[in-house]
Amino acid sequence: MHYIFELCPKCMNELIERDIEDFQEFIPGICPNCGNRMEAALWGNTKTENTVYKIILNKVQNIDKSREKCQKIIMKIGGLDADAAREKMNTQGSIIFEGDLLHTYLNLNMIDQMGTAIDYSVMPSFPYDRALSIVCLECGEEAEYKVDYKGKKPVKSGYFCNNCRQWIMYDVYSEQDMDETIYYIEATIEDVDGEVRQEIIHHVEELWDKKIENNKIWAQDHAKKIQNVLNIMENYNIPYKVNPPFPYKIPEMKPVHKNEWTEEEIRKLIEDNPGLKITADELNALN
DSSP: OEEEEEEOTTTOOOOEEEEESOGGGOOOOBOTTTOOBOEEEEEESOOOOOOOEEEEEEEEOOOHHHHHHHHHHHHHHHTOOHHHHHHHHTSTTEEEEEEOHHHHHHHHHHHHTTTTSEEEEEESOOOSEEOOOOBOTTTOOBOEEEEEOOTTSOEEEEEEETTTTEEEEEEEEOHHHHOOOOEEEEEEOTTSOHHHHHHHHHHHHTSSEEEEETTEEEEEEOHHHHHHHHHHHHHTTOOEEEESOOOSOOOOOOOOOOSOOOHHHHHHHHHHSTTOOOOHHHHHTTO
């Protein structure tokens, strides 16, 4: 016996359990509240019980672009203020939610919209497959994935409601982020100093296809990954060949010297590095 749990994508207030012999037999019902078409939200071989699920936060990627979004999601899931959410983000194994099947499903979908930025686990193990659907809260229609190209300017990609003509959720990417060209790089690192050499090898090892042999490097990957290697090559004047020609500007690597750390900067540093214990006076004494 298989079980499917239907959910209205507009109301999102109740999971309706249905048992079927074959998934192909499933025909979605109609929401009794708004008349919208129901959708399959969960399915599996386990009949629902009054299980209480816990969502446990393992790690949040320390990326400025997404960290603020992650914090807002954790605040919403846990009903937390900003300080409490930051504390959860900086504490491995924090419980950010505890509740029933419906709200576990809704919260997991919210987390998964951040991709790999939030690493989490569910206790007990979640026994169902989930449908991740993005719907417009204004009209209840399912949004479709769309990429908006604007020449060489940054592009927008995400979920767009064709009925309301508005973006539901999106990210803005540069042309480089969206470039699917594979760039090939070749270089010799025989005369490169040890520390710089190790830094180059570290970035080369992260590339999709690479070979390091007899002080020579051959590698290929997309622009974003290749640029990490080219940054070092350019800034240390190491000769290299890249094909096709790399069309993007390679930023100059400039050393940063802090003249004086403030208490606010120390607070942010400690938030991003749990377990670190240091004061502004101690850091400034190192300058």
